[in-house]
Amino acid sequence: MAEPELREVVDFLAQHAPFDVLPERELRDLARRMTVRYHRRGTHLMSVGRPHAELVVVRSGAVETRDAEGLLVSRGAEGTAVGSTTLVGGHPSRFDVVAIEDTLGLHLSAEDFHTLSAAHPQLADHFDATRAGILRAAAQAVATGSHGEPIMRTSARELVHRAPITTGVDATIARAAEVMTDEGVSSLLIVDDGDLVGILTDRDLRRRVVAAGVDPTQPVTVAMTAGPIVAPAEASALEMLLTMTEANVHHLPIVEGGRPLGVVTSTDLMRLERANAVHIVGEITKQPDVAGVVAAAHRVPILVRQLIEQDVSADDIVRIVTTVGDAVERRLIALAHDDLAARGLGPAPDMCWMVLGSRARHEQALGSDQDHAVILADDAPEGAERYIAALAEQVVAGLEAAGHPRCPGDVMATNPRWHQRLSGWRREFRQWLDEPTPDAVLGASIFFDSRPIAGNHDLHTTLVGEVAARVPQATNLLGHLTRQAVDNEPPLGFFRGLVLARSGEHKDTLDLKRGGVGAVVDLARVHALGAGLEVVNTRGRLRAAAGSGALSPETAEGLIDALDFISHVRLAHQSRQHGAGLAPDSWLAPGELSTFERRSLREAFQVVRDAQRALAQRHPSMHFS
Structure with a gap:
């Protein structure tokens, strides 16, 4: 040259x-x-x-x-x-x-x-x-629809089809009802100097005014829901769907800079023809008995198949499945409380029911087994444990009928080890943190992925806050968790070939859970715990760890992409199994994979392996393999 x-x-x-x-x-x-x-x-x-x-x-x-x-x-x-x-x-x-x-x-x-x-x-x-x-x-x-646009990404701003209908805080209930009638709306936003302070719905008028015999000349603030749940203008349809199903509301004010832009309703979302989770959750909350809850829960695999066919992302699908699962478990708990009260075994003690594992992380797939526990208040009356045992038996039986097998490791509230008073849980954690035996490491890793769904949430908040503050100093436990995260290698051979099970029930199949989804979950957990972070969701943990400097942003995003792709392949496999009348699992025959999926899985597994090696190099004294 x-x-x-x-x-x-x-x-x-x-x-x-x-x-x-x-x-x-x-x-x-x-x-x-x-x-x-x-x-x-x-x-x-x-x-x-x-x-x-x-x-x-x-x-x-x-x-x-x-x-x-x-x-x-x-x-x-x-x-x-x-x-x-x-x-x-x-x-x-x-x-x-x-x-x-x-x-x-x-x-x-x-x-x-x-x-x-x-x-x-x-x-x-x-x-x-x-x-x-x-x-x-x-x-x-795999999260893009046939028209090239991500499914369920329509924004709140796009769904708001008319300017907000509002009234001031000085209006009477009667005047507010007149406005709703004249405008033909089922909800009215209450504003004070332009800022949203409340919402009045048809349901509020029926329950808080008509049924309660309240004078309609009273201020609208008597009947409205103050400080309503809202969504930002750029929230996606999927985010709004999850917000509404989790809160069991049908009207969601859309705000920008504290000012209302309008209201999105469950009907608006239903017009997208992908929001039937709203109806499933609504039906579950109204069921008068366990059989009705079970029947509604059995619609979830059909919903998942529809979402996969519409190319909704894996993260969005597992969040929807989790939301429905929460509704199922909450309703079963409420029905069990009612039954125990009717039998004269109440009242219910001060307690917190929490879910563990994938459901706690908002990452539940199809066919997940049960993982849950109970924290009892220290001042709960003597014999409260018997009440919890009876409650748990009913809930566990209901969940099993709804398609969630009993936990093989007995990590369920029916096990006395997993329903304790707050002081008992404190003792348990002291042992886990100070003397991390293999059993203690397993118990701790399960409990670190926990979330309250019923009862007194403050009990959970208190316990988790105390434990999170101590974990960064628990070097022995972190060492074992690091070893677990590093040793759980993805099924990738020396020459980047996919490694299949050589024998047993799942011979010649690929395990998408242990070295795939599970490996990313383990990596995210140990990075987050080591940094003293209380986030539970895997994507949230990875991003929070990157924000704290515990993990590079590139590694965090790479692991999130790997998790998304592996999870999508896993969900599609489970959906096909359900359609064939089989119990969903995470063992995939290579013949099910397209060339694109096979290639991308290898890439995803390589990202996981690289992150494991980086963790091992960063903490060589914590790796014992």
Whole structure:
């Protein structure tokens, strides 16, 4: 390469990431090692399934990258680099890269690429981020509908179809009812100097005015719901759906800067034809007996199949399944309380019922077994434990009938170990933190993923707050949890092949739970606990850990993308099993996978493995394998 041409290439590289971080001398050395080639429009620079041993930087022109199914991954012009994922992964190309204009490419050999990356970690980080971006594209691809737009991402702003109907706090109940009638609305927003302070619905008028015999000349503030649950203008339809189902409300004020923009109703969401979880939850809360709750719960697998067919993301689906599961368990608890009272075994003691595991993390899939526990107040009367045991038996039986098997490890409120007074739980945690035996590590890891759903939530808040403050100093327990997170390796072979079970009931199948979803959950838990964070949801833990500096943002987002993709494949598998009349599990036959899924699963498992190795290197004294 002549000096003038060399100077042009050096100047070009200095303007484009990641080469812009290199000093002048090394840019010149890099430019000398590159060769310039011309590619006519339509030429394949890379082809799916074929080896590729070069990095290609577009000097002029443009290229397009598509996956094995022909889906567009990216387009790039000057400065775009292609081929790094193949060079880093050491496998044949997973993409077709085609020149969509006459293109000049700067080609760098694999040997020079690896030498350059080893000498400059910032370049290696850049190319790792490129690989992570491709995995993110895979995760997003399975969460995109047929029209190319993410399902259930319609915003609140788009769903508000008329200006807010409001009245001031000085209006009477009668006047508010007149406004609702004249405007033909089922809810009225109450404002004070323009700010939302309450909402009045038809239901409020029936229950708080007519049924209660309240004088309609009283101020509207007597009948309204003060401080109503609201959603921001950019909230998605899915977020609004979950908010409404969790709170069991049918009107959701939409606000921006404290000022109301309008109201979204459950009917508005139903028009999207994907919000039938609202009806399921509503039906569950009204059921007069266990049989009715069970019948409603059996509609969940059908709902999941519909959501998968609509390409709703895995994270959104498991949140919906969790919301319905919460409604089922709460209703079973209420029915059990009523039955015990009718039999003269009440009143109920001061207690908190909490869910554990995937449901606590808002990550419940199909066929999940039961995990729950109870905290009793210390001042609960003598014999309260017998009441809890009787309550738990009814709830456990109801959940089993609803499709949730009893926990094989007996982590259920029917077990005396899992229904204790607050002081007993404190003693239990002191032992877990100070003397982390294998059984203690298992117990602690289960309880760290807990969430209250019924009773006195303050009991749970008190206990979790006390424990979270002590965990960062519990180095022995954190060491065991780290070992657990590192040793739970994904099913990926030495040459990036998928590893199948060699024997037993699940021979020749792939375990998506232990080294897939479970491995990400374990990594997120140990990073969050080590940083003293009380977040329970896995995605939330990863992002909070990144925010605290316990985890790099790139690793956190990579693990989230891996979790999303593995979870989607798992849910689709479970839905097919349910349709075939089989009990849902996490063991997948490779024949169920498309080429796209197989390739993306390998990428997701590699992300998990890299994160495990990084954790082991960061805490070598905590790894005992």
